Amino acid sequence: MQIIPPALERLIADLTRLPGIGRKTATRLALYILRRPAAEGRNLAHDLMVLHDTIHLCHQCFTFSETDPCAICGNPGRDSRLVCVVEEPGDQIAIEKTGVFRGTYHILHGVIAPMDGIGPDELKIRELRQRVASGQVDEVLIATSSTVPGEATASYLAEMLQDTKVRLSRLACGIPMGMDIKYADEHTLARAVESRQSVPGRT
Amino acid sequence: MQIIPPALERLIADLTRLPGIGRKTATRLALYILRRPAAEGRNLAHDLMVLHDTIHLCHQCFTFSETDPCAICGNPGRDSRLVCVVEEPGDQIAIEKTGVFRGTYHILHGVIAPMDGIGPDELKIRELRQRVASGQVDEVLIATSSTVPGEATASYLAEMLQDTKVRLSRLACGIPMGMDIKYADEHTLARAVESRQSVPGRT
Numbered sequence: 136m137q138i139i140p141p142a143l144e145r146l147i148a149d150l151t152r153l154p155g156i157g158r159k160t161a162t163r164l165a166l167y168i169l170r171r172p173a174a175e176g177r178n179l180a181h182d183l184m185v186l187h188d189t190i191h192l193c194h195q196c197f198t199f200s201e202t203d204p205c206a207i208c209g210n211p212g213r214d215s216r217l218v219c220v221v222e223e224p225g226d227q228i229a230i231e232k233t234g235v236f237r238g239t240y241h242i243l244h245g246v247i248a249p250m251d252g253i254g255p256d257e258l259k260i261r262e263l264r265q266r267v268a269s270g271q272v273d274e275v276l277i278a279t280s281s282t283v284p285g286e287a288t289a290s291y292l293a294e295m296l297q298d299t300k301v302r303l304s305r306l307a308c309g310i311p312m313g314m315d316i317k318y319a320d321e322h323t324l325a326r327a328v329e330s331r332q333s334v335p336g337r338t
Numbered sequence: 339m340q341i342i343p344p345a346l347e348r349l350i351a352d353l354t355r356l357p358g359i360g361r362k363t364a365t366r367l368a369l370y371i372l373r374r375p376a377a378e379g380r381n382l383a384h385d386l387m388v389l390h391d392t393i394h395l396c397h398q399c400f401t402f403s404e405t406d407p408c409a410i411c412g413n414p415g416r417d418s419r420l421v422c423v424v425e426e427p428g429d430q431i432a433i434e435k436t437g438v439f440r441g442t443y444h445i446l447h448g449v450i451a452p453m454d455g456i457g458p459d460e461l462k463i464r465e466l467r468q469r470v471a472s473g474q475v476d477e478v479l480i481a482t483s484s485t486v487p488g489e490a491t492a493s494y495l496a497e498m499l500q501d502t503k504v505r506l507s508r509l510a511c512g513i514p515m516g517m518d519i520k521y522a523d524e525h526t527l528a529r530a531v532e533s534r535q536s537v538p539g540r541t
Binding site (some may be wrong): 138139140141142143145146149150152153154155156160162163164165166167168169170173175176177178179180181182183184185186187188189190199200201206207223224225227228231244 | 342352373393
């Protein structure tokens, strides 16, 4: 017997498609929305409805933006000759929050994952090569995640850009700030030892 | 500097209002929706838009339903003289899933919580009293949660219905099925000892 009304069931099914949301959470969210005033649900619906019409990809860095070029590519105060390559717009948001990066970005929109059928042609990699080939880039900072596919993508990019004159760099790996050394995992600790940095003022 | 486009920022703010969804999860969900085809986002938007127009409260049990009476109240196979009182439609869904309850329901839409300004008049309690006073109910099974406000609401209902001829019952409390006794919390274990049940066929 169908206890959940069809309209509610459809919303639950929609929500279950979102990442990290199972059937129980989706039901809880849908019932919450139903209990709240109709205006709140309609507001969320409206913001969803206009989302894809309002936001497009910046033609230069391929981030999500309402303007083209995006606010960063169009900002003369940012160093367009330093390009930080990230997997997703969410990674760019995280780096921007630090406030220390003054260059521009290049969003790949994924990582190379042959098992999922994602090769270089499915990502914005050709566009990165063209951007570098145009001679307007001095340094490419590869900021893919330190996961297996992230590292594989970084290696691919490094090899692809090997015969160009561009300077290549990678985010530093090591002990996270505030972490007790005895709780660091062995791979991170090994990397931190190998990549040890000299103390300023000493030789 | 605004790195997140305003339309995306509005969606993130909407999602943050949902229970259990913080800023990070909301950002992850919004970026996911943006990466998926526009049709998927619009589908979710549509289902949200029609939700409150399609679903109303059953006039008898006050559950969410597209029909009035709801599928359970309108089913002659259900025992309308046995009424299970729950806090929320989600509780009703959980009980229906067990498949063992053949009566009808009464949804309070909350619990008595004086600190939050929620007294009996804010809940469907007057309607329960009327339903019982009409003489069409033999047993009221109080199935509020075994939390402090749930127990307080149950006590209030029991007192309110004391001078009626209706039979009152409460969900059994005890050790959850499959639980190792040494991991049960002391309150649950104390309740299980106090409410011990006699073994059938013995005296």
